[in-house]
Amino acid sequence: MADAIRILITVAEHADPRLVEQALEGDPSLEVVGFADYLDDWREFLEQPADIVVVVCAAGDESGTHMVDRAVKHRPDRPVVVMTESSPNGFLRSAFEAGADDVITLPQSPGEIAFTLEKVIARRKGLAVPGKAAAPLIAVLGPKGGTGKTLIATNLSVALAQRDANVVLVDLDLQFGDIGLALGLSPERTMYDLMKAGPPFDHEKLDRHLIKHSSGVKVLIAPTRPDQASAVSIDYLRDIYASLRTMCDAVIVDTPPGFTPEVIATIDVSAEICMVGMLDSLSLKNTKLGLETLDLMGYDTDRVSLVLNRADSRVGITPDDVSTIVGRAPDVSIPSDREIPRSINEGTPIVAAKQQSGAAKAFRELADRYAKTPVPKPEPLPSSSSGVRSLIGRRR
Numbered sequence: 001m002a003d004a005i006r007i008l009i010t011v012a013e014h015a016d017p018r019l020v021e022q023a024l025e026g027d028p029s030l031e032v033v034g035f036a037d038y039l040d041d042w043r044e045f046l047e048q049p050a051d052i053v054v055v056v057c058a059a060g061d062e063s064g065t066h067m068v069d070r071a072v073k074h075r076p077d078r079p080v081v082v083m084t085e086s087s088p089n090g091f092l093r094s095a096f097e098a099g100a101d102d103v104i105t106l107p108q109s110p111g112e113i114a115f116t117l118e119k120v121i122a123r124r125k126g127l128a129v130p131g132k133a134a135a136p137l138i139a140v141l142g143p144k145g146g147t148g149k150t151l152i153a154t155n156l157s158v159a160l161a162q163r164d165a166n167v168v169l170v171d172l173d174l175q176f177g178d179i180g181l182a183l184g185l186s187p188e189r190t191m192y193d194l195m196k197a198g199p200p201f202d203h204e205k206l207d208r209h210l211i212k213h214s215s216g217v218k219v220l221i222a223p224t225r226p227d228q229a230s231a232v233s234i235d236y237l238r239d240i241y242a243s244l245r246t247m248c249d250a251v252i253v254d255t256p257p258g259f260t261p262e263v264i265a266t267i268d269v270s271a272e273i274c275m276v277g278m279l280d281s282l283s284l285k286n287t288k289l290g291l292e293t294l295d296l297m298g299y300d301t302d303r304v305s306l307v308l309n310r311a312d313s314r315v316g317i318t319p320d321d322v323s324t325i326v327g328r329a330p331d332v333s334i335p336s337d338r339e340i341p342r343s344i345n346e347g348t349p350i351v352a353a354k355q356q357s358g359a360a361k362a363f364r365e366l367a368d369r370y371a372k373t374p375v376p377k378p379e380p381l382p383s384s385s386s387g388v389r390s391l392i393g394r395r396r
């Protein structure tokens, strides 16, 4: 026998809880794993593992559509169904607008209800990759501007894509994001358009807003104008991350300098952090502060890779000085290369444009930390790799 459908039931303000008790009674394929009324602690309630959320509504009950909205936003990948005794004009529309996957109008037998719930779950699974765990999110951080975060985020993404990983790159530099430029992509659709479209952030909608680079990396481009940045809501961002993580093998996030609220929200859900510093005392001081801040936030610093950019610059600071200032040695060092500005201007990251260069090798070394496969020979690049599997092994 197939596993029972695990259901979370919430009852809207004016609905009668007995409705749902009678409706589901006696069907062994339905297992109620959580029950809450409108006043219960939402977040904790919705955290519970379940296959589907059922919102029981009285006709036209606004609190019901509000509950649908919360459930959808909290876990965009989990379907939500409304159960009601009658659906007057306009109610169906507001339920679907809030993000409901279906509306069950009672009375119906428990068997019929089970069939509808199964159908909704199957439909959702058709969008997701069956059995796929959430992909790791890797945040590229650097407290100081201009240290090479965008360079590293783009090259890391392409280096992982060269190992056949499906990578989504998010440009979180909401005011001055330049990933589109660095990859030669035109901003036909951006994060601003996605925010305007609003939830539910299902795979289809997200995919429509990603722009594909020739390397295979899919990019969520930052808003094109600084004034559009305020349209990006942190709640939406969390939902977007949750959905993206079920759509690919790795989500890489390029960030603006500093610990802005959206950067903190990103750190909260990241599996790994790539902290970027440069070889000058101001940048190194800020890198140290950045690492200390992560520690204060309770972030496990074992999950932080320290990347030293322009590591070969002759500026009177030795690698030993770096360890002394920052308190740890860099995990990966990227040399300066005059091909880098050229590769940025041409929209082709150096890891693809100059595969033999020292910089490309360093980016592959960085990708190794996440893909855990041997460094591939520059040419020819492998057409398939087990690296993607080991990415999954590192997921939280």
Ligand SMILES: Nc1ncnc2c1ncn2[C@@H]1O[C@H](COP(=O)(O)OP(=O)(O)OP(=O)(O)O)[C@@H](O)[C@H]1O
Pocket: 142, 144, 145, 146, 147, 148, 149, 150, 151, 152, 173, 255, 256, 257, 309, 310, 334, 335, 336, 337, 338, 340, 341, 344
């Ligand atoms: N290793 C390098 N070799 C040569 N040039 C480099 C190197 N690293 C960075 N640069 C140059 O420095 C510029 C800034 O790099 P990048 O945009 O990646 O920094 P950033 O940390 O993303 O900056 P911001 O904080 O403004 O977002 C790049 O346009 C590039 O020309």
Ligand SMILES: [Mg+2]
Pocket: 149, 150, 151, 173, 178, 254, 255
């Ligand atoms: Mg940048």
